[in-house]
Amino acid sequence: MKIILAKSAGYCFGVRDAVNAAYDVSKEHGEVYMLGDIVHNENVVEDLEKKGVKVVENLEEIPEDKPVLFRAHGTSKDVWKKAEDKKMNIIDATCPLVHDIHREVKELHAEGRKIIIIGDHGHDEVIGIASQVEGAIIIASIEEAQKLRKTKKAGIVSQSTQAIENVQDIINILMTKVVDLRFINTICFPTKRNHQQIKELSVITDMMLIIGSFTSANSKRLTELSLERNKNTYQVTNAAEIDSSWFKNNINSVGISAGASTPDWIIDSVIKKVKELTNTTEKEIIHESRVRF
Numbered sequence: 657m658k659i660i661l662a663k664s665a666g667y668c669f670g671v672r673d674a675v676n677a678a679y680d681v682s683k684e685h686g687e688v689y690m691l692g693d694i695v696h697n698e699n700v701v702e703d704l705e706k707k708g709v710k711v712v713e714n715l716e717e718i719p720e721d722k723p724v725l726f727r728a729h730g731t732s733k734d735v736w737k738k739a740e741d742k743k744m745n746i747i748d749a750t751c752p753l754v755h756d757i758h759r760e761v762k763e764l765h766a767e768g769r770k771i772i773i774i775g776d777h778g779h780d781e782v783i784g785i786a787s788q789v790e791g792a793i794i795i796a797s798i799e800e801a802q803k804l805r806k807t808k809k810a811g812i813v814s815q816s817t818q819a820i821e822n823v824q825d826i827i828n829i830l831m832t833k834v835v836d837l838r839f840i841n842t843i844c845f846p847t848k849r850n851h852q853q854i855k856e857l858s859v860i861t862d863m864m865l866i867i868g869s870f871t872s873a874n875s876k877r878l879t880e881l882s883l884e885r886n887k888n889t890y891q892v893t894n895a896a897e898i899d900s901s902w903f904k905n906n907i908n909s910v911g912i913s914a915g916a917s918t919p920d921w922i923i924d925s926v927i928k929k930v931k932e933l934t935n936t937t938e939k940e941i942i943h944e945s946r947v948r949f
């Protein structure tokens with residue numbers, strides 16, 4: 657079996673840095689608190705918990721002498737203010753690319769534009785972006801874009817992990833609704849690379865395995881990108897979910913990628929399992945796209 661691994665599979669630098677910061681800070685302070693899970697991955701969250709990284713619902717639950725870590729995909733403005741007012745020890749693990757989106761949104765707003773965010777409703781990153789300015793609108797789909805009222809001046813950004821196709825489809829509709837439209841493409845480069853590699857791998861392999869949590873919209877998006885090009889696409893959260901029957905019927909090559917919340921050890925265990933099930937001894941090939949972002 658030819659196994660090809662997408663080079664950008666798994667943790668992006670933003671998530672990797674935030675997870676490492678959580679381990680480091682808990683080691684230094686005994687405990688560190690976060691508002692919600694740092695990644696959509698049950699195995700990682702469990703391990704972090706054992707090391708003193710605690711997940712709470714609100715700031716009131718955090719003991720006064722313990723630090724709070726703000727996660728990679730950003731924190732809403734009112735939570736920041738509240739933590740500052742309480743003089744909490746804030747560890748900012750927000751990805752610099754998410755900080756960039758916050759800055760872009762404020763600049764667009766200062767130009768007198770209505771802010772439109774192309775992203776998933778209820779996603780923490782989108783909530784954080786929307787909180788930067790008054791009256792931001794979130795649009796997740798073509799159907800929602802079609803319902804938008806005519807607007808004179810709008811500034812548009814996207815959630816960092818959106819698929820470019822969805823963003824383009826929505827922009828096309830918004831162009832018919834907004835007179836003066838300014839779009840800043842804020843899909844981050846690790847996402848663009850991973851999406852591109854999945855698109856390429858899914859057409860050159862017989863089967864695709866996408867590793868990621870079913871609770872993560874971002875992982876589901878990777879699976880959709882692959883499924884659109886290769887019907888033998890399966891999403892798994894770990895190696896145990898791989899079914900040996902998937903490798904029957906002329907499957908001679910498998911492409912593997914993973915969502916930004918998937919740690920290296922889960923990717924390694926999936927590769928190991930595929931090798932065991934297919935009696936493969938050759939080392940996996942790493943796929944890097946020729947397209948540069």
Ligand code: SF4
Pocket residue numbers: 668669670671728729751752753754816817844845846847916
């Ligand atoms: S997905 Fe992109 S923006 Fe989000 S944390 Fe990772 S690198 Fe940063």
